[in-house]
Amino acid sequence: xxxxxxxxxxxxxxxxxxxxxxxxxxxxxxxxxxxxxxxxxxxxxxxxxxxxxxxxxxxxxxxxxxxxxxxxxxxxxxxxxxxxxxxxxxxxxxxxxxxxxxxxxxxxxxxxxxxxxxxxxxxxxxxxxxxxxxxxxxxxxxxxxxxxxxxxxxxxxxxxxxxxxxxxxxxxxxxxxxxxxxxxxxxxxxxxxxxxxxxxxxxxxxxxxxxxxxxxxxxxxxxxxxxxxxxxxxxxxxxxxxxxxxxxxxxxxxxxxxxxxxxxxxxxxxxxxxxxxxxxxxxxxxxxxxxxxxxxxxxxxxxxxxxxxxxxxxxxxxxxxxxxxxxx
Amino acid sequence: xxxxxxxxxxxxxxxxxxxxxxxxxxxxxxxxxxxxxxxxxxxxxxxxxxxxxxxxxxxxxxxxxxxxxxxxxxxxxxxxxxxxxxxxxxxxxxxxxxxxxxxxxxxxxxxxxxxxxxxxxxxxxxxxxxxxxxxxxxxxxxxxxxxxxxxxxxxxxxxxxxxxxxxxxxxxxxxxxxxxxxxxxxxxxxxxxxxxxxxxxxxxxxxxxxxxxxxxxxxxxxxxxxxxxxxxxxxxxxxxxxxxxxxxxxxxxxxxxxxxxxxxxxxxxxxxxxxxxxxxxxxxxxxxxxxxxxxxxxxxxxxxxxxxxxxxxxxxxxxxx
Numbered sequence: 001x002x003x004x005x006x007x008x009x010x011x012x013x014x015x016x017x018x019x020x021x022x023x024x025x026x027x028x029x030x031x032x033x034x035x036x037x038x039x040x041x042x043x044x045x046x047x048x049x050x051x052x053x054x055x056x057x058x059x060x061x062x063x064x065x066x067x068x069x070x071x072x073x074x075x076x077x078x079x080x081x082x083x084x085x086x087x088x089x090x091x092x093x094x095x096x097x098x099x100x101x102x103x104x105x106x107x108x109x110x111x112x113x114x115x116x117x118x119x120x121x122x123x124x125x126x127x128x129x130x131x132x133x134x135x136x137x138x139x140x141x142x143x144x145x146x147x148x149x150x151x152x153x154x155x156x157x158x159x160x161x162x163x164x165x166x167x168x169x170x171x172x173x174x175x176x177x178x179x180x181x182x183x184x185x186x187x188x189x190x191x192x193x194x195x196x197x198x199x200x201x202x203x204x205x206x207x208x209x210x211x212x213x214x215x216x217x218x219x220x221x222x223x224x225x226x227x228x229x230x231x232x233x234x235x236x237x238x239x240x241x242x243x244x245x246x247x248x249x250x251x252x253x254x255x256x257x258x259x260x261x262x263x264x265x266x267x268x269x270x271x272x273x274x275x276x277x278x279x280x281x282x283x284x285x286x287x288x289x290x291x292x293x294x295x296x297x298x299x300x301x302x303x304x305x306x307x308x309x310x311x312x313x314x315x316x317x318x319x320x321x322x323x324x325x326x327x328x
Numbered sequence: 329x330x331x332x333x334x335x336x337x338x339x340x341x342x343x344x345x346x347x348x349x350x351x352x353x354x355x356x357x358x359x360x361x362x363x364x365x366x367x368x369x370x371x372x373x374x375x376x377x378x379x380x381x382x383x384x385x386x387x388x389x390x391x392x393x394x395x396x397x398x399x400x401x402x403x404x405x406x407x408x409x410x411x412x413x414x415x416x417x418x419x420x421x422x423x424x425x426x427x428x429x430x431x432x433x434x435x436x437x438x439x440x441x442x443x444x445x446x447x448x449x450x451x452x453x454x455x456x457x458x459x460x461x462x463x464x465x466x467x468x469x470x471x472x473x474x475x476x477x478x479x480x481x482x483x484x485x486x487x488x489x490x491x492x493x494x495x496x497x498x499x500x501x502x503x504x505x506x507x508x509x510x511x512x513x514x515x516x517x518x519x520x521x522x523x524x525x526x527x528x529x530x531x532x533x534x535x536x537x538x539x540x541x542x543x544x545x546x547x548x549x550x551x552x553x554x555x556x557x558x559x560x561x562x563x564x565x566x567x568x569x570x571x572x573x574x575x576x577x578x579x580x581x582x583x584x585x586x587x588x589x590x591x592x593x594x595x596x597x598x599x600x601x602x603x604x605x606x607x608x609x610x611x612x613x614x615x616x617x618x619x620x621x622x623x624x625x626x627x628x629x630x631x632x633x634x635x636x637x638x639x640x641x642x643x644x645x646x647x648x649x
Contacts, residue, residue: 040467042475042570069463070574163622191622197561197572201379205616208372209363222571229565233378233496234371249478250567 023284026089031062032279033083034118034272036094037076038194039067043221043246043268048119051269055276061089063276071194073097077104084108090279091115092131092272095122098166114282118271120167128282131275131305133266135167138219139174141311142243145262146215147182149241153214158206159189160199160227161219171219171245184215192223196250199226200233207234218244224263228254247312247320255317263312270307278305341588341640342600348636349607356614363618372613374494380609381498382407382561382572384602386580387587388502388509389553391601393454394584395513396546397526397593398447401458402439403580404573405465406551407558410436412473414559415480415568425484433555439465440551444544462577466570473570480566488563498560502602505556509598522546526593583608586636607636 034052036044049065056063066083068075076096081104083091091108095101095117105125108115114128121130146157157179161168168189176186190206192199199222207213207230216227224244228251231240237259244251247265254260278301281287285300293300312320339347357364366372386403393400414432417423423431439461446457490497512519525532525539533539554573562568585591586607587600611632615625 040470042470042473045470046475069466188619188621190616191625193575195571195574196565196569197379197382197576200565201612202616204375204379205613208369208375208613209366209617209619211366225565225567230375234375248475250476250569253478253567 023281023286026059026061026280026284028060029062030089030283031064032056032090032092032276033064033066033088034092034094034275035065035076035079035083036067036119037071037073037096038069039065040069041221043248046248047268048272052272052276055273059276059280061276061280064088067094071096073100077101080104080108084111084113087111087113089114089283092118092275092279093122093127094118095120096165098122098124101125114279116275116278116282118275119268120165123166128299129278129301129303129305131271131278132307133167133309134306135170135219136174136177137306138245138264138266138309139171139176139217140178141264141309142171142217142245142262143175143178143182143184145264145311145313146217146241146243147178147184149261150184150214154183155212155214156185156187156210157215157217158187158203158210158213159217159219160192160202160206160223161189162194163189163191165220168219175217192218192220192226194220194222196222196226196229199223200229201226203227203230204234207231207236207240213240215241215243217242221246221248224251224260225254228257228259232257232259247310249321252312252317252321255312255314256321258314261313263317265310265312267307267310270305274305274307278302339643341586342597342603344640344643345586345588345600345603345607345636348639349603349610352611352614352632356618360618363614366617367614370494372617374496374499376609376613377499377502377606378496378564380605381496381502382557383576383579383583383609384502384605385498385505385553385557385560386573386576387583387601387605388505388598389550390577390580391584391587391589391596391598392509392513392522392546393550394581394589394591395522395526395593395596396543397529398454398543398546399458399581399591400440400443400454400547400550401577402443402462402465403550403554403557404576405462405469406436406439406554407561407573407576408473408570409439409465409469409558410555411558411562411568411572412469412477412570415477415562416472418481418484419477419479425481425487428484429559432559433552436555436558437548437552440548440554441544443551444547447547448540448543466574469570473568476570477568478566480562480568482566484563485566486563488560488565496564498564501556501560505553506598506602509601513598523594526595528594579608580605582633586633588640608633 067079101122102125105115109126116129117127118131190202192202218224218227227242241261243262247263251263287300289298410432414428417428446452447454529539583604584601587604589596
């Protein structure tokens with residue numbers, strides 16, 4: 001990124017000097033804001049926030065975190081609007097709601113603030129880029145792992161997730177695109193409210209409802225532990241193949257017990273690490289593609305950054321786990 | 329409290345809810361004979377009661393609070409916090425399991441006591457107080473527990489995973505706590521004071537009852553029960569999750585209101601709280617087994633809840649007339 005020199009930055013910080021890379025240097029008060037609902041979710045605090053701070057340190061800018069601590073979409077919209085009102089150098093928004101967030105994002109961009117989406121997209125908005133996982137791919141990866149583990153067995157598969165989320169719907173579609181041609185029947189996706197307890201309850205109900213259930217696939221961070229717990233308590237370990245998204249310690253222990261078959265991990269740290277670099281480049285990149293990029297609306301960043309996934313199985317879970325209880 | 333229901337040709341909310349539940353189950357059997365095969369099994373029953381135990385324990389505590397004319401929004405967060413602290417003590421600090429559990433329960437009672445002091449002595453509205461402490465408890469749980477404390481000691485996990493008569497330990501904990509709460513509320517003079525202060529706190533005060541003291545006690549017991557719920561859940565899954573209690577307070581309040589409590593205080597029974605939790609859980613289970621779309625599940629459940637309470641309101645009007 002940014003090998004060309006000699007071009008003026010657009011709308012960036014005042015008084016920047018151009019470092020050797022060709023990018024202008026940041027203003028010491030340059031601030032970028034990460035905004036999300038449920039802003040203190042453990043996944044965010046463990047991965048997204050530390051990576052954001054790391055990128056800020058590398059780039060010499062300030063970062064802050066904003067948004068409600070619950071899944072409060074109105075609160076998130078309000079946080080985006082209030083943040084935009086104080087004109088930060090850039091905003092990255094987790095797109096919890098693909099429609100409600102369109103107006104505040106567009107308004108912020110109209111006010112001259114670079115805005116990108118991370119983790120979950122608001123594709124209908126004028127956001128300048130999206131940095132995150134391709135959720136269709138997450139669905140495909142899970143289905144591939146399940147089909148492999150079933151080794152020709154056929155039957156029904158239960159799907160769990162935050163059903164109202166666009167990213168989950170893309171994941172369900174990705175899952176079906178592989179599972180159904182392989183002879184599996186996907187049940188109606190069920191809501192688990194991103195809660196382990198709820199995922200356990202819902203998965204337990206699905207297990208009871210279908211005698212020919214051969215698999216469960218979950219698409220939010222809490223689905224995996226919840227489904228595994230339900231399978232364990234129903235005494236169906238080894239009979240029902242369970243795949244999920246994320247590969248945190250709570251998932252890995254179930255992998256090790258053989259209750260989960262595969263966990264598709266997201267490279268979450270890239271969301272904010274790469275996201276901040278994208279926002280920074282929107283302000284500082286020396287790249288120019290035409291003689292008048294601004295008039296043509298050309299941005300010096302890519303539109304979509306697929307951060308990729310990785311799959312952890314029972315065989316590889318041990319590589320990632322700390323020592324289990326009792327081991328010294 | 330006593331309504332002389334059968335004598336006057338009316339029925340209590342609890343009995344009405346039980347009849348409605350039986351009616352729903354009968355209708356399910358007639359309308360969906362294929363799904364009935366999956367529903368009417370012991371495994372399914374065990375699964376339903378196992379999954380309602382956490383909320384059931386919270387509902388018992390919430391009923392005590394509602395009877396005194398208050399409510400507590402912090403119970404879900406407190407259950408998470410207690411689970412995390414207990415898990416942290418045994419996993420990170422190396423405390424013995426029994427000591428960790430005692431410390432967790434002591435913390436739970438203390439947090440409930442704090443809520444009680446603020447509501448009853450400082451006289452801050454219970455909604456504001458417990459909304460505030462919900463944020464505090466939840467934040468501390470997240471700071472202490474992060475994404476969750478896993479691999480809790482097997483001796484602790486056994487407390488939540490062991491079975492008797494096919495039902496898991498948290499279910500039996502709920503049964504024992506339910507019996508104790510029922511005995512206390514229905515058969516002891518001491519807990520009858522809760523109804524008096526909930527029905528008319530001024531009159532109760534003029535009668536010489538220590539209203540503030542009883543309110544503090546109710547909040548402390550609520551805290552203790554939230555602690556039991558958090559520890560039982562952590563033991564069941566061998567993981568202390570910092571978010572497990574999110575939203576459970578509303579489920580507990582809903583169950584209590586369904587089961588005969590009133591937001592104005594002075595009404596309710598432990599039996600009603602348990603029946604309320606069982607009613608919601610059974611309805612959810614039937615909808616799941618029928619593979620109803622989640623959007624419709626919310627609508628149907630909402631309609632049934634409103635219907636159940638409306639029927640009682642109509643019956644109450646009949647009684648008043």
